[in-house]
Amino acid sequence: MSDENKTVENKEPKNLSRRGFLGASAVSAAGIAGIGISGIMTPAEFAQAAEKARNNAHHNIGPGELDEYYGFWSGGHSGEVRILGIPSMRELMRIPVFNIDSATGWGLTDESKRIKGDSADVLCGDAHHPHMSMKDGRYDGKYVFINDKINTRVARIRCDVMKTDKMLSIPNVQAIHGLRVQKVPHTKYVFCNGEFRIPQPNDGRDLNDPSKYFTMFNVIDAEKMEMAFQVIVDGNLDNTDADYTGRFAASTCYNSEEGVTLAESMRNERDWLVVFDIHAIEKAVKAGKYTTIGDSKVPVVDGRKKANSQYTRYIPVPKSPHGINTSPDGEYFVANGKLSPTVTIIAINKLPALFAGKIKERDTVVGEPELGLGPLHTAFDNRGNAYTTLFIDSQIAKWSVKDAIRAYKGEKVNYIKQKLDVHYQPGHNHTTMGETRDADGKYLISLCKFSKDRFLPTGPLRAENDQLIDISGKEMKLVHDGPTFAEPHDCMIVHRSKVKPKKLWTRDDPIFAATVAQAKKDGVTLESDNKVVRDGKSVRVYMTSIAPNFGMSEFSVKQGDKVTVIVTNLDQVEDVTHGFAVNQHGISMEIGPQQTSSITFDADKPGVFWFYCHWFCHALHMEMRGRMLVKKA
Incomplete structure (x- = not known):
């Protein structure tokens, strides 16, 4: 836990707060009927009631009180980003990004059209993965980046004004999906995946020759919001993440068969986790060892497995892997199986030896725990535990990373600590500060794709469901349901001490500089x-x-x-x-x-x-x- 987080925690009184005291009194009154004729609680019963009241007060943010965390939610196919307060789960603001917003004029004003650039006339978006810029593996509160899968774009939000300030259309690829930032030494790059394979150049030639199709891993200069370079890969890229050294990024990759239909894409037993050596790619680009495609001037290097590329390694993992998550201690990548009940733990410290040719791809795997049906994404606390969404089981599995590695070595150890039902079909999940060195193990968000019976019915189109889970104790506890609209795809959670929004605009702000000129x-x-x-x-x-x-x-x-x-x-x-x-x-x-x-x-x-x-x-x-x-x- 960071010193800043400790400071906020230490401000909480050790004794019952006024709200906690009143809550305890309410619990006491509610319990009188079951205590006996006297109606007086024993000391043990009162202590139990007081503890329950303290727990309730911890999650309840009353009028005039501020949340401890900002949550940045993707708006899914609404094309926006939403800011929530945690733990209250109150929606604080909506930031229009890829959508049109009549309240703010986003997409209508001259300023917003300049920011949207060559996609100013595009009226929709599919926002997936919001992630904040970092310094030394810690959130810096400067930017949040978000992708648009439909229109192959990446946008940047300035956190001082909570407005989109840059937008980039990614050339040579279709469907930007997974997105993460470089964590160390700072966010020099934004990493994002082109998911769908297309002919290159995609100008009408080779329409029905899938052997000429491919996609690319894309690297964006975070400050300039310009393309830095691209890497051709085999298969279809899904999600991505980065390590804590600045050297490696990794992406899950499905369709190793390179088919164009579902049946053609399901023949192989395994697919891959593709690891990228960012330092080696940078050196190649600097030395001019790259090509370009069509009219684009973006440097492109060949990272295909079939080309025996020096820039990539393809680690076999169970079929159709989905999420890829880096543990906050920087030791492991965890690839989530989706069609397998397992996740695959890759030791990052083994990757230099892999690229040097001293070990084989599967030698980097140090654990493959079986967790349940449909593991999609994994989050982490600061106590060595991981939390994986099980889509088919509608559960969160809490498990010990170290115990899973011991079990992989043959020891008899129970690495699963708890399973908690969530409602229903969870996709992404995130812990407070869990994607950084400052993971604090307080809360977890489960973003559930269906709500079914959780809320009042609203016709054929129902709300979806965000659920807040307290993970600070020995057991996970569900503490809040919150309906959400289209859709709860992904989020990230940052402590309020990291974010410093302005109260007023400054007259020299670059967003309206062209209007001033x-x-x-x-x-x-x-x-x-x-x-x-x-x-x-x-x-x-x-x-x-x-x-x-x-x-x-x-x-x-x-x-x-x-x-x-x-x-x-x-x-x-x-x-x-x-x-x-x-x-x-x-x-x-x-x-x-x-x-x-x-x-x-x-x-x-x-x-x-x-x-x-x-x-x-x-x-x-x-x-x-x-x-x-x-x-x-």
Whole structure:
């Protein structure tokens, strides 16, 4: 556990808090009927009730209290990222990423379209794996990265403002799935997998010749959000993770048969964990030992098994492996079997010998415990335990990594410590700080694909289910159910001490730098000017906002003009966000305190159209409005 986490823990009083005391009293009252005629609890009974109350208070975050952790949830096929507080499981914020969001104007504003770049016209996404940047194997609170499987993109969220600030379309591949960051010495790279095999270049040739298909492991420069290099592989890549030395990344890989149908993809008994030697690939790229594909300038190296590549090793594991997770002590990769009841433990310290040709691939395997049906993902605490989701069994299996390794050596030892039912069909799971050196073993989230009978029915489409589990004691305890929508694919959990969001925007923020630059060209001072700049059919309307007024109550344009409205929020009080919406034009955007936002649209019909603030900001919020007068052409 990190020192920061200890500090937060030590602030909790050792004796019962007021909430705990009241809870104990409530438990006492509830138990009186079963205690006897006197209705008085014995000291032992009161102690038991008090302990139960303490446990309840530990998970209950009351009004005015703050959660200990931020949870960043993928929004699945909604295309967004959601922030939850843990342990309350309260949804705090939604960050639009690959979707269109009418509340904030994401995907509508000029700023968001610039960030989305060449995919600005793409209206949907399938967000899977959010992961925070690191320094020395610890979260640094700077960025969260997230992938879009549908449209083969990766986006970056700035954690100081909780807004997407960069987006990159990945060339030469289709369906970015697994994503992780380089942990050590810092997040220089983001690693992500192209899942589906396609012809290269995919320009209409070789449509029905799967022997010409392949996919690639992709490496992104995390700061520039530009491609660094790609590695051709055999098979289809699934999930990925990185080690704590900075040298190795590993990806699960299915379809070693390289088929295009289900039957063709299921013939082999085993598939692979593909290990990438990042340092060797970097050296090759620096030395110019690479090729390019089509119009792309991205360096590509050949990592195929059939090519006897020096950059990769293919470790045989049970068929169709899914999750790959690195233990927080940095010793092991754990590949999850999915179709096998086992997970495979790979010793990372054996990988240098493997790449040097001194041992064989399966010599790196030090354990293969049998856990149950459908192991998908594994998380870790700080006490040597692992927690694996069993999709078919609808359970979490808690097991000892060291005992599983002992059992693999032939010792008779029970490595499974507990199995807990979850509801139902869990996919990803994550422990608090469990993907870092600071794993603290307090909570585990199980992201369940079905809820069935857990909540009120809502028609044929039901909510899915996030479940919070207390893992701080000897046994796992389910403490919370939470419905979620489309879908609970993945999440990551970071202690609140690691994240430092701003309360106000700064006027020089790069997100709206291009808008500021345009204002300077137009001779406009954003903080004070309210004026209309006409440039032929292009019209730029500059206005300020401060509750409860816009800087101008009306502006006039001509039918057929392309209108850009630029609003600068002069309020300096946190929470005083303004909106700008125009009736019958599909125009909506958010302008936070000290932020500048702009939006462009066609004034295609004559008439009077009211604009107004749609974020509640003041007692006279309803009066914060004005007129756009569109003169007939």
